[in-house]
Amino acid sequence: MTLAVDISARAGGFALDAAFESAGRITALFGHSGAGKTTLVNLIAGLARPERGAIAIDGDTLVDTTRGVFVPAHRRRIGYVFQEGRLFPHLSVRRNLVYGRRFSTTKERWADFDTIVDLLGIASLLERQPAGLSGGEKQRVAIGRALLASPRLLLMDEPLASLDEARKADLLPYIERLRDEMRLPIVYVSHAIDEVARIADTMVLLVGGKVVANGPVSDILARADLRAHTGQQEASVVLTLRVGAPGPDPHLTTLEHPAGRFSVPRLDQAEGSEIRMRIRARDVALAVGDPGNLSIRNRLSATVTAIVEAEPPTVEVSLDAAGMPLIASITGEAVRALGLRVGQPVTALIKSSSFDRAAFGPAARPSDA
Amino acid sequence: MLEPLTPQEWSAIGLSLRVAFAAALCGLPIGLLAAYVLARFRFPGRAILDGIVYLPLVMPPVVTGYLLLLAFGRRGPVGEFLERTFGIVLAFNWTGAALAAGIMGLPLMVRAMRLSLEAIDRRYEDAAATLGASRPIVLLTITLPLMLPGILAGTVLAFARALGEFGATITFVGNIPGVTQTIPSAIWSYTQVPGGEAAALRLTLIAVVIAFAALLASEALSRRAGRRVLGQ
Numbered sequence A: 001m002t003l004a005v006d007i008s009a010r011a012g013g014f015a016l017d018a019a020f021e022s023a024g025r026i027t028a029l030f031g032h033s034g035a036g037k038t039t040l041v042n043l044i045a046g047l048a049r050p051e052r053g054a055i056a057i058d059g060d061t062l063v064d065t066t067r068g069v070f071v072p073a074h075r076r077r078i079g080y081v082f083q084e085g086r087l088f089p090h091l092s093v094r095r096n097l098v099y100g101r102r103f104s105t106t107k108e109r110w111a112d113f114d115t116i117v118d119l120l121g122i123a124s125l126l127e128r129q130p131a132g133l134s135g136g137e138k139q140r141v142a143i144g145r146a147l148l149a150s151p152r153l154l155l156m157d158e159p160l161a162s163l164d165e166a167r168k169a170d171l172l173p174y175i176e177r178l179r180d181e182m183r184l185p186i187v188y189v190s191h192a193i194d195e196v197a198r199i200a201d202t203m204v205l206l207v208g209g210k211v212v213a214n215g216p217v218s219d220i221l222a223r224a225d226l227r228a229h230t231g232q233q234e235a236s237v238v239l240t241l242r243v244g245a246p247g248p249d250p251h252l253t254t255l256e257h258p259a260g261r262f263s264v265p266r267l268d269q270a271e272g273s274e275i276r277m278r279i280r281a282r283d284v285a286l287a288v289g290d291p292g293n294l295s296i297r298n299r300l301s302a303t304v305t306a307i308v309e310a311e312p313p314t315v316e317v318s319l320d321a322a323g324m325p326l327i328a329s330i331t332g333e334a335v336r337a338l339g340l341r342v343g344q345p346v347t348a349l350i351k352s353s354s355f356d357r358a359a360f361g362p363a364a365r366p367s368d369a
Numbered sequence B: 001m002l003e004p005l006t007p008q009e010w011s012a013i014g015l016s017l018r019v020a021f022a023a024a025l026c027g028l029p030i031g032l033l034a035a036y037v038l039a040r041f042r043f044p045g046r047a048i049l050d051g052i053v054y055l056p057l058v059m060p061p062v063v064t065g066y067l068l069l070l071a072f073g074r075r076g077p078v079g080e081f082l083e084r085t086f087g088i089v090l091a092f093n094w095t096g097a098a099l100a101a102g103i104m105g106l107p108l109m110v111r112a113m114r115l116s117l118e119a120i121d122r123r124y125e126d127a128a129a130t131l132g133a134s135r136p137i138v139l140l141t142i143t144l145p146l147m148l149p150g151i152l153a154g155t156v157l158a159f160a161r162a163l164g165e166f167g168a169t170i171t172f173v174g175n176i177p178g179v180t181q182t183i184p185s186a187i188w189s190y191t192q193v194p195g196g197e198a199a200a201l202r203l204t205l206i207a208v209v210i211a212f213a214a215l216l217a218s219e220a221l222s223r224r225a226g227r228r229v230l231g232q
Helices: A037-045 A093-098 A113-120 A135-148 A165-182 A193-199 A217-222 A224-230 A332-338 B007-040 B046-058 B061-072 B077-086 B094-119 B123-130 B135-146 B148-164 B167-173 B183-192 B197-230
Strands: A003-011 A014-022 A026-030 A052-057 A060-064 A078-081 A153-157 A186-190 A202-207 A210-216 A236-243 A252-257 A260-265 A274-280 A284-287 A298-309 A314-321 A324-331 A345-350 A360-362
Touching: A003 A037, A014 A037, A014 A202, A026 A037, A026 A193, A037 A078, A037 A153, A037 A186, A078 A135, A078 B123, A093 A113, A093 A135, A113 A135, A113 A165, A135 A153, A135 A165, A165 A186, A165 A193, A165 A360, A186 A193, A193 A217, A193 A274, A202 A217, A202 A224, A210 A217, A210 A224, A217 A224, A217 A236, A217 A324, A236 A324, A284 A324, A314 A332, A314 A345, A324 A332, B007 B046, B007 B094, B007 B148, B007 B183, B007 B197, B046 B061, B046 B094, B061 B077, B061 B094, B061 B167, B094 B148, B094 B167, B123 B135, B135 B148, B148 B197, B167 B183, B183 B197
Parallel strands: A014 A210, A026 A186, A026 A202, A078 A153, A153 A186
Antiparallel strands: A003 A014, A003 A052, A052 A060, A202 A210, A236 A252, A236 A274, A252 A260, A260 A298, A274 A360, A284 A345, A298 A314, A298 A345, A314 A324
């Protein structure tokens, strides 16, 4: 699926001017509150009209102000999961779920009731009324309702924003299953970089109503010049690695990195499955030559590709570890003492214990991409 | 005073109920349409429509009745047209009483419905649109069910107002026993003749009972509808 957006819209004193194309499985629209994310998804959904511009999905024009085209929301077949769920209060969960079914033609209908109810784990809620559901349950029902209308694209506007940390962690795997099992393209709005790093493959970075960058998540997270906008304290990279054969310690999981052995706190993932992980630059140390006897066991051979001054005294050193990117955040003094320069071979050291469990998620299955 | 009701009293009660039901039920679609248009659309002349709907609330009822007589009387432009083309005569007929009562009740009905419509979160309608529902379907499946308590409240208010209508009714359709004499006009007639106090009191008690029953019924209905809408 390709989503092409090039629009200008005005809402109150706010001007949105956005142009991007995305072919990702999950495209994240990332920005701080007030950056225009919701305005943008409302334009894609057809709930708002742009002043100027065009939106198309796979060449099918939804809006084009120069040709006077505006497909109304109910004919777009674009699902929308709102921040607050927005379940119809007068209908039971079951009737909320099937609400959109009757509006799709048999030919377009791909969503199966039982499959989706199972996928989201909402079978026990069907006869309940929305008012009695918890926040997480409401969001799962809202996702199911959007899916059962058999959309060709799903918009999710900060679906986790109203939930506490524990509920967020519960709901993320459902969204990952959606991505992998339903093969439905998703536009995911978020202001939480961790969420984006975990589930999205491409991202559009919005600042003050303008698209500042768009492309693969790992590229954007690695860019030092975007750091202020992504809200990260420091740089990080997102890697997709395969789970290797278990090592001697049952509390550790071995990952296959082309540049060397890599162990992390135990993950409940089968051998051979792929996981995504985010490695923060501050968790990476560098050594020139053999680091010798050191408690840090994750050692990857790499080459320095760039040295960028960040907030003093920090310097960010970009690395290439057998084709995979890595960034180390070290002091300028260390750079001088080690005599680091572009092209120099180094050993990157990453402490196993520095990984946060929340930083891992199953990777999108490459066969589906 | 506890004597059985006379045929004239019975006919006033029956007529009052018939007039009030007709006024409330025929007024319902008109009130709903007016409430929807006033709450949802901005157009030139909206203030004028708003004023016309609420006018009966502030004008002396006799003035409303006289205007109805001028327009819908047998010599009035609308009345003449209705009689010639459909054979419908409103003046000095129970249908005219229903029209007068309906118009007097319309402001109350529109107000209740409009308030409930304006209280609806329009984002539910947006959600329905993204699920594929067209505007008319959204109206039928989301908007109307959510404003049901307001629709019920407005209809009962209009019914109660119609039961009590006197000024506009007596001006427009007169006070003909068995034809246009409703409970209020019957009470008024009884108070004008010597020895009519007992009959007037009996009808007064009955009016109180009917009004009270209508209020209780509306409370129960709105509470049930409200529970349904809130999904509890």
